[in-house]
Amino acid sequence: xxxxAPVLAIExxxxxxxxxxxxxxxxxAVQQGGITVLLGRNGAGKTTTLKSVMGITPPSQGSIHxxxxxxxxxxxxxxxxxxxxxxxxxxxxxRELTVKENLQIAERKRGDLARRGDxxxxxxxxxxxxxxxxxxxxxxxxxxxxxxxxxxxPENHLLxxxxxxEGLAPVIIEQLMRAITRLTDHASVLLxxxxxxxxxxxxxxxxxxxxxxxxxxxxxxxLVNDDALIQRYLGVA
Amino acid sequence: xxxxxxxxxxxxxxxxxxxxxxxxxFIVATLxxxxxxxxxxxxxxxxxGESVRWQAVLIEVFILSLLAMSYNLLFxxxxxxxFGHALFFGLSGYIFGILLEYTxxxxxxxxxxxxxxxxAASGLLGLGIGLATLRLKGVYFAIFTLALAEMAYIFFxxxxxxxxxxxxxxxxxxxxxxxxxxxxxxxxxxxxVFVVGFxxxxxxxxxxxxxxFKAIRENEDRAQSIGFNTLRFKLLSLVIAGMMAxxxxxxxxxxxxxxxxxxxxxxxxxxxxxxxxxxxxxxLLGPVIGAAGLHLLDVGLRDQVIALGGASIRIADVWGLILxxxxxxxVMVFPYGIVGTYQRWRLKRQHxxxxxxxxxxxxxxxxxx
Numbered sequence: 090x091x092x093x094a095p096v097l098a099i100e101x102x103x104x105x106x107x108x109x110x111x112x113x114x115x116x117x118a119v120q121q122g123g124i125t126v127l128l129g130r131n132g133a134g135k136t137t138t139l140k141s142v143m144g145i146t147p148p149s150q151g152s153i154h155x156x157x158x159x160x161x162x163x164x165x166x167x168x169x170x171x172x173x174x175x176x177x178x179x180x181x182x183x184r185e186l187t188v189k190e191n192l193q194i195a196e197r198k199r200g201d202l203a204r205r206g207d208x209x210x211x212x213x214x215x216x217x218x219x220x221x222x223x224x225x226x227x228x229x230x231x232x233x234x235x236x237x238x239x240x241x242x243p244e245n246h247l248l249x250x251x252x253x254x255e256g257l258a259p260v261i262i263e264q265l266m267r268a269i270t271r272l273t274d275h276a277s278v279l280l281x282x283x284x285x286x287x288x289x290x291x292x293x294x295x296x297x298x299x300x301x302x303x304x305x306x307x308x309x310x311x312l313v314n315d316d317a318l319i320q321r322y323l324g325v326a
Numbered sequence: 327x328x329x330x331x332x333x334x335x336x337x338x339x340x341x342x343x344x345x346x347x348x349x350x351x352f353i354v355a356t357l358x359x360x361x362x363x364x365x366x367x368x369x370x371x372x373x374x375g376e377s378v379r380w381q382a383v384l385i386e387v388f389i390l391s392l393l394a395m396s397y398n399l400l401f402x403x404x405x406x407x408x409f410g411h412a413l414f415f416g417l418s419g420y421i422f423g424i425l426l427e428y429t430x431x432x433x434x435x436x437x438x439x440x441x442x443x444x445x446a447a448s449g450l451l452g453l454g455i456g457l458a459t460l461r462l463k464g465v466y467f468a469i470f471t472l473a474l475a476e477m478a479y480i481f482f483x484x485x486x487x488x489x490x491x492x493x494x495x496x497x498x499x500x501x502x503x504x505x506x507x508x509x510x511x512x513x514x515x516x517x518x519v520f521v522v523g524f525x526x527x528x529x530x531x532x533x534x535x536x537x538x539f540k541a542i543r544e545n546e547d548r549a550q551s552i553g554f555n556t557l558r559f560k561l562l563s564l565v566i567a568g569m570m571a572x573x574x575x576x577x578x579x580x581x582x583x584x585x586x587x588x589x590x591x592x593x594x595x596x597x598x599x600x601x602x603x604x605x606x607x608x609x610l611l612g613p614v615i616g617a618a619g620l621h622l623l624d625v626g627l628r629d630q631v632i633a634l635g636g637a638s639i640r641i642a643d644v645w646g647l648i649l650x651x652x653x654x655x656x657v658m659v660f661p662y663g664i665v666g667t668y669q670r671w672r673l674k675r676q677h678x679x680x681x682x683x684x685x686x687x688x689x690x691x692x693x694x695x
Contacts (some may be wrong), residue, residue: 143551169553181548183541185608190537195552223673239552 102151174240184225394613396570405543410471416590418444418572423585448572493586606663
């Protein structure tokens with residue numbers, strides 16, 4: 090594998106959920122150490138793209154390669170073990186486990202948590218204070234931090250982060266953005282983010298998904314100045 | 327010194343109860359002026375007197391607690407609902423009984439072999455059922471286990487070899503183990519098995535494996551997508567629960583010196599389920615409190631007769647009705663069971679005044695609402 094090859098290469102995937110054809114030819118690449126953001130309206134297929142990578146809704150056509158290896162046919166636990174951390178939307182933590190247990194079960198090798206503890210508490214100092222509390226007792230922002238921290242416990246090469254800023258206060262979003270920026274020292278990121286301002290500050294690359302297809306992609310710096318494209322697919326100016 | 331202090335602070339009351347249980351036969355003996363070892367007649371001991379009678383009651387509590395704890399591991403901690411738990415309980419009982427009564431083995435050897443094979447068979451049965459059906463979700467798995475247990479019940483009710491519906495008596499157990507001769511020893515053996523089972527379960531649930539069980543209970547897909555082969559963990563839970571229920575079944579056969587198809591019947595599935603829910607699903611102590619509470623209530627009320635107008639009602643005849651009423655009452659007053667509701671209440675109190683307390687009560691409201 091050479092350095093210029095993407096960490097994640099999604100090529101022309103088609104994914105069905107039940108009888109609904111959700112993805113109709115989506116292609117996304119995530120470069121080593123970079124942050125790629127998936128943009129698009131509600132229901133465009135952004136979350137399904139992440140779930141297709143994780144094997145939760147496996148694609149029926151097309152291919153997904155992670156560090157050169159095809160993911161087709163692998164169950165989601167095996168895909169996770171390959172080094173992909175998934176942070177689902179709606180702060181998908183385990184509400185009945187304590188903060189400590191939520192982090193502990195993410196260990197893939199013994200001692201993962203001890204190795205990453207400093208980084209995690211540096212990024213999210215709140216979690217240290219809440220260590221013994223059940224996850225369900227945390228506020229929304231704290232739960233989102235815990236969900237991201239969980240993906241940091243094992244050595245992941247790629248993080249899939251779905252809508253981290255959804256429903257959170259601006260000051261919390263700022264903190265999460267700082268954390269995500271620092272994550273790239275450890276892993277590449279594929280991010281779904283509705284908040285265009287947040288997305289444009291974080292990401293290097295973008296892919297716009299519309300009606301299940303990837304319709305535009307490139308450097309986010311170029312998109313920021315392309316009002317026509319933003320207006321057409323994202324409805325914001 | 328410090329670790330002893332923190333141990334006493336955390337577990338001191340459990341140690342206190344344990345010492346109380348150790349002393350129990352002698353306390354009852356002193357209070358009632360009976361002998362803790364029964365009454366000698368010729369060269370045998372006859373199990374008569376208040377102390378030995380109460381030992382039998384507590385032995386049953388220990389056995390039911392083991393059964394309820396094993397049900398709780400599966401249902402409360404891992405979120406797998408089985409309606410066939412009696413299968414493990416009864417099958418190991420039959421294996422143990424058959425080895426003792428239907429083989430030419432020496433009694434001691436048959437007892438030892440019966441214990442090992444009974445528990446091993448329960449574990450294997452759990453593995454087999456799990457491999458065949460754990461991919462089924464929720465109610466389908468529950469119905470499958472119900473069908474399997476009922477089939478076993480019908481099979482043994484008709485099997486002439488094991489005396490069909492009547493079941494068969496165990497003629498001889500090693501004297502030191504036999505509850506009709508050495509009840510005090512048997513009391514301490516069941517107490518030891520119960521305590522070891524409880525401590526093992528506590529250890530397991532404090533381990534990372536236990537956390538994965540709880541994660542699966544809450545959201546299996548999520549547990550899978552962070553890298554766990556959830557089927558394997560559910561299998562493990564089923565095998566451990568099966569072995570514990572199997573051990574309880576063997577103790578039950580030793581206590582009653584009898585094996586019969588009722589051990590495979592619905593009662594031994596429903597009772598641990600009720601005990602678990604009443605005591606507190608997914609708590610360590612809940613099933614124990616549920617088992618002790620319900621069984622002691624049953625024993626205490628069984629022989630009471632209430633005169634109501636002209637009619638007199640024997641409590642034993644309407645026990646099912648009473649159990650139902652208790653269940654409804656507890657579920658309404660303690661929505662998380664006795665222990666579960668207490669734990670939530672305490673957690674809320676502990677974090678009052680803490681910055682997280684607002685979040686805590688918010689979360690509590692969300693969960694109850």
